Amino acid sequence: MQDLSNLVVYNDGELELKVSVDSETIWLTQKQIAEVFGVNIPAISKHIKNIYKDNELNEFSTVSILEIVQKEGNRNIVRNIEHYNLDIVLSVGYRTNSVKAIKFRQWATSVLKNYIQNGYVINGEKITNDRFVSLENDVNILKSQMNKINSKIKENSLEFNQNIFFDGQIYDAYSFVNDLIKLAKSEIVLIDNYIDDTVFTFFSKYTNINFIIYTNNISKQLKLDFEKYSKQYKNISLKIFKSSHDRF
Numbered sequence: 001m002q003d004l005s006n007l008v009v010y011n012d013g014e015l016e017l018k019v020s021v022d023s024e025t026i027w028l029t030q031k032q033i034a035e036v037f038g039v040n041i042p043a044i045s046k047h048i049k050n051i052y053k054d055n056e057l058n059e060f061s062t063v064s065i066l067e068i069v070q071k072e073g074n075r076n077i078v079r080n081i082e083h084y085n086l087d088i089v090l091s092v093g094y095r096t097n098s099v100k101a102i103k104f105r106q107w108a109t110s111v112l113k114n115y116i117q118n119g120y121v122i123n124g125e126k127i128t129n130d131r132f133v134s135l136e137n138d139v140n141i142l143k144s145q146m147n148k149i150n151s152k153i154k155e156n157s158l159e160f161n162q163n164i165f166f167d168g169q170i171y172d173a174y175s176f177v178n179d180l181i182k183l184a185k186s187e188i189v190l191i192d193n194y195i196d197d198t199v200f201t202f203f204s205k206y207t208n209i210n211f212i213i214y215t216n217n218i219s220k221q222l223k224l225d226f227e228k229y230s231k232q233y234k235n236i237s238l239k240i241f242k243s244s245h246d247r248f
Helices: 030-037 041-053 086-095 099-117 129-155 170-182 197-203 220-232
Strands: 006-011 016-022 025-028 063-072 075-085 187-191 210-215 236-240
Touching: 025 030, 025 086, 030 041, 030 075, 030 086, 030 099, 041 086, 075 086, 086 099, 197 220, 220 236
Parallel strands: 187 210, 210 236
Antiparallel strands: 006 016, 016 025, 025 075, 063 075
16 A cells, blocks of 8 residues: 655646656546546546456556545545556546547646656655755766766777778778777787788787687688797687678
8 A cells, every 4th residue: 555645736727636646657546537537437447447458558557556535424534545557547548539638648748757757746745955956966976977988988089080991001000900909908809710920929019918819710820820929928819700701
């Protein structure tokens, strides 16, 4: 059983209705839904039964038994009444072709549901001034952290005009790859089906970086070159990988 103390007010000029807000949704009784849409309660009950019958929505997650106090004669009586969440209310609204139903759908879609999905409703009862200030501070901290991350990304980004190199641009290609490797902190993965001993020679300059090389085939010569390299340097792993190609 839920205790709903947070309220928002729906007012269409003719009807003013206090709507309970809890667990990121609203809860209305069949009587309240009937008042909002300007139809009788049996019609609302029929729509709800059809919604569940058609498996449009799950009954378990859209209905809740809530405790309310209602006046009966001269007494205030506590009753356990079925309440339906926003999904049911909107679904009933789409099945109800009244002007009031259209107004409520517009209000719920454009205002209420947006607030609920973001975790707050802006009014004095739902959120205190201190809490609002706290939320603003949290947002500012997040913005500051994002700015720092963006700055760090820019610092570590390569600035180059092209990464396609043509015949004769040997130095440009070498310089680009060299700058790229310098950005690595601990490990680089290379997928290349045409490697030879020159790759080992190039990587030998970066003993602080671990290299994992995937290639389609390890020939006898490549295996021999790798074994010679590994006797002096321990920063390269050579593995077979047959799922890559350069055919486009």
